[in-house]
Amino acid sequence: MKLYSAKQIYKADQISIKKEEIGSNELMERAALQLFNWMHLRMQGAPVKIHLFCGIGNNGGDGIALARHLVDHGYNVEVYVINYSEKRSKDFLINLDRLKDRKVWPHFMNSDDELPEIGREDIIVDGIFGIGLNRSPDAWVVKVIQHLNNSQAFILSIDIPSGLFTDQGPEDFEAIVKSNFVLSFQTPKLVFFLPETGKYIEQWEVLDIGLDPEYLRVTETDYELIGKNEVLTMYKPREKYGHKGTYGHSLIIGGSYGKMGSVCLSSKAALYSGSGLVTSYVPKIGYNILQSSLPEIMVLTDADENELTDINIEIEPTVIGVGVGIGTSEATVKALSSFLKTNKLPLVLDADALNILSLNKELLKNLPEDSILTPHPKELERLIGKWEDDFDKLAKVKKFSKKHKCIVVIKGAHTIIVQNGKGYVNTTGNPGMATAGSGDVLTGVITGLRAQGYPALDAAIFGVYLHGRAGDIAVESTGFQSLTASHLIDNIAGAYLDLFKMPEQPVVEEENQPS
Known part of the structure; x- marks a missing residue:
C-alpha cells in the first residue's frame, strides 16, 4: 500500500x-x-x-x-x-x-x-x-x-x-x-x-x-506499507525437482567467547527460512556448541580459540551473514577488514560488523552492491550520526543508502527498509520482540532468503515481514514478556503457512424458518 x-x-x-x-x-x-x-x-x-x-x-x-x-x-x-x-x-x-x-x-x-x-x-x-x-x-x-x-x-x-x-x-x-x-x-x-x-x-x-x-x-511514493499482499508477490515456491543445492548455501560468520548463542540463533533461522545448506564460521570454542545444538548445519573454525582473527573461507557459499557476536577486538577488526577487502559475495551485516564499519568508515567502500545492513537505533546512529527527528533520520539513511549502494533495515516497532531513496514500512511485529537475540534471528532469516535466490531488496522486505509475523504468532501463546528469540525461530514455519491462510469469514446466523 x-x-x-x-x-x-x-x-x-x-x-x-x-x-x-x-x-x-x-x-x-x-x-x-x-x-x-x-x-x-x-x-x-x-x-x-x-x-x-x-x-x-x-x-x-x-x-x-x-x-x-x-x-x-x-x-x-x-x-x-x-x-x-x-x-x-x-x-x-x-x-x-x-x-x-x-x-x-x-x-x-x-x-x-x-x-x-x-x-x-x-x-x-x-x-x-x-x-x-x-x-x-x-x-x-x-x-x-x-x-x-x-x-x-x-x-x-x-x-x-x-x-x-x-x-x-x-x-x-x-x-x-x-x-x-x-x-x-x-x-x-x-x-x-x-x-x-x-x-x-x-x-x-x-x-x-x-x-x-x-x-x-x-x-x-517515497514510502510503501508492507503487508501480506505485498510479500505474497515476492514469495518463491519450491520446485518439485529441487534439491538442497537449489536453495543456496548460507554462511554465518560470528561468535566469540560467551557470545556463541547469537550464531546458533542466526544459523538456525537461516535454516528455518529455507536455506538449502547452512555453515557457521566461528572461533574454535564454538565448534562443539554448534555441532551439538544444530546437527543440520556444518561448522568451520577460526585458528583462534576465543575470537575471530583470520576469516579464511574454503567454501563457496551463496551469501554471507556476518557480525553476530563477533566483538570489536583489535584482532577481529583486522580480520573483518581483510575479509571485506577481498570478498565479492552478497552480504548481510549486523551487530558488531556494523560497529566495526562505523569506526572504520573507509571499509564501506568495500561492501558489494546491495549489501544489507540491519542496525538497531544505536548502531544506526554510529553509522549515520545523530538526527533531529524521525524525518531527519530517514533523510540521512536515504543518503547513506544511495552513497554506499546498500540496503538499510532500520529496526524498530515498524521496521523500515530503505534502498536508493525509497522506504518500505513493515506492519508485522510486536513489543515482545524487544528481546535479546531477536536481531540475530532476523539476520539469519534474511541471509536464508538471499541464499534461495531472492533479490536483495525482496529478501530484506520479506525477511522483516516473516520475522515480525513469527513474533505475532508466537506472542499469542507466550505473551509479550515471555517471548524469546527461540520462539521466533519456532514460528517461522507458521509465518510461512499464514501467507496462504484465508481470512476467517464471519459466521452469519440463519433466521429461524417456519417448518
Missing part, C-alpha cells in the same frame, strides 16, 4: 473533482458519510454524548458535515469550532450553514473561553487540524488539545491526529491529540508508523472516499 504525501493527496482530491465533475463540497460530503457510517455501524444509536471539535478548514468541514449526519440520526451532539483564524474554507462554511439549518448552533471557542466539560464516558471527535498543518498551533489551541487528552474520553480523529504534521517531525509534542482511533482518508500516513509520532495513534483504519484510482495507481 502506498503512503502518499500531503501534496499528493491534495492533488488526488483535485484530479478526482475534475474527472468526476463534482464540487469539492461533494467530496467532503462523501468523506463525512464514510465517517458517519463507520461510527453508526458501531454505535447503533447509543445514548452517548459526542463532542465534535472542529477547525475552520476542510478537516473542520468534515467534522461539521459529520455532525449533521449524527444529528439527523438522533445522536446527542455538541459541536465546538476552534476559532484559531479569521479565514474559513469555502466547504467549511457550506457545511456550517447546513448544520444551522438543523437548528444546531456550534460553540465558537476563542482564546479566552472556558474549556467545556467532557465526561469519561463521552466520545470526542477530533477535527481541528488536518494534513495541511505546517506550523505549531497557538498556545490557547494547545491548551484545548491538552484538555482533550486529559479528559480520559475516547478520542476519534478525522484523517490524522490534530497537531501532527504529515511530512515533517513535530515541533511541540504537547500540541498533539492522542487518538484512540484514527479514520484516515484513502491511505494511512507515514507518521502513523514512526517512533516519535506513532505513539499518538493507538489504532487506525482507512476509509475509501473514492479518490481517482488511476492517479493513485500511477503515482510513485
Whole structure:
C-alpha cells in the first residue's frame, strides 16, 4: 500500500473533482458519510454524548458535515469550532450553514473561553487540524488539545491526529491529540508508523472516499506499507525437482567467547527460512556448541580459540551473514577488514560488523552492491550520526543508502527498509520482540532468503515481514514478556503457512424458518 504525501493527496482530491465533475463540497460530503457510517455501524444509536471539535478548514468541514449526519440520526451532539483564524474554507462554511439549518448552533471557542466539560464516558471527535498543518498551533489551541487528552474520553480523529504534521517531525509534542482511533482518508500516513509520532495513534483504519484510482495507481511514493499482499508477490515456491543445492548455501560468520548463542540463533533461522545448506564460521570454542545444538548445519573454525582473527573461507557459499557476536577486538577488526577487502559475495551485516564499519568508515567502500545492513537505533546512529527527528533520520539513511549502494533495515516497532531513496514500512511485529537475540534471528532469516535466490531488496522486505509475523504468532501463546528469540525461530514455519491462510469469514446466523 502506498503512503502518499500531503501534496499528493491534495492533488488526488483535485484530479478526482475534475474527472468526476463534482464540487469539492461533494467530496467532503462523501468523506463525512464514510465517517458517519463507520461510527453508526458501531454505535447503533447509543445514548452517548459526542463532542465534535472542529477547525475552520476542510478537516473542520468534515467534522461539521459529520455532525449533521449524527444529528439527523438522533445522536446527542455538541459541536465546538476552534476559532484559531479569521479565514474559513469555502466547504467549511457550506457545511456550517447546513448544520444551522438543523437548528444546531456550534460553540465558537476563542482564546479566552472556558474549556467545556467532557465526561469519561463521552466520545470526542477530533477535527481541528488536518494534513495541511505546517506550523505549531497557538498556545490557547494547545491548551484545548491538552484538555482533550486529559479528559480520559475516547478520542476519534478525522484523517490524522490534530497537531501532527504529515511530512515533517513535530515541533511541540504537547500540541498533539492522542487518538484512540484514527479514520484516515484513502491511505494511512507515514507518521502513523514512526517512533516519535506513532505513539499518538493507538489504532487506525482507512476509509475509501473514492479518490481517482488511476492517479493513485500511477503515482510513485517515497514510502510503501508492507503487508501480506505485498510479500505474497515476492514469495518463491519450491520446485518439485529441487534439491538442497537449489536453495543456496548460507554462511554465518560470528561468535566469540560467551557470545556463541547469537550464531546458533542466526544459523538456525537461516535454516528455518529455507536455506538449502547452512555453515557457521566461528572461533574454535564454538565448534562443539554448534555441532551439538544444530546437527543440520556444518561448522568451520577460526585458528583462534576465543575470537575471530583470520576469516579464511574454503567454501563457496551463496551469501554471507556476518557480525553476530563477533566483538570489536583489535584482532577481529583486522580480520573483518581483510575479509571485506577481498570478498565479492552478497552480504548481510549486523551487530558488531556494523560497529566495526562505523569506526572504520573507509571499509564501506568495500561492501558489494546491495549489501544489507540491519542496525538497531544505536548502531544506526554510529553509522549515520545523530538526527533531529524521525524525518531527519530517514533523510540521512536515504543518503547513506544511495552513497554506499546498500540496503538499510532500520529496526524498530515498524521496521523500515530503505534502498536508493525509497522506504518500505513493515506492519508485522510486536513489543515482545524487544528481546535479546531477536536481531540475530532476523539476520539469519534474511541471509536464508538471499541464499534461495531472492533479490536483495525482496529478501530484506520479506525477511522483516516473516520475522515480525513469527513474533505475532508466537506472542499469542507466550505473551509479550515471555517471548524469546527461540520462539521466533519456532514460528517461522507458521509465518510461512499464514501467507496462504484465508481470512476467517464471519459466521452469519440463519433466521429461524417456519417448518
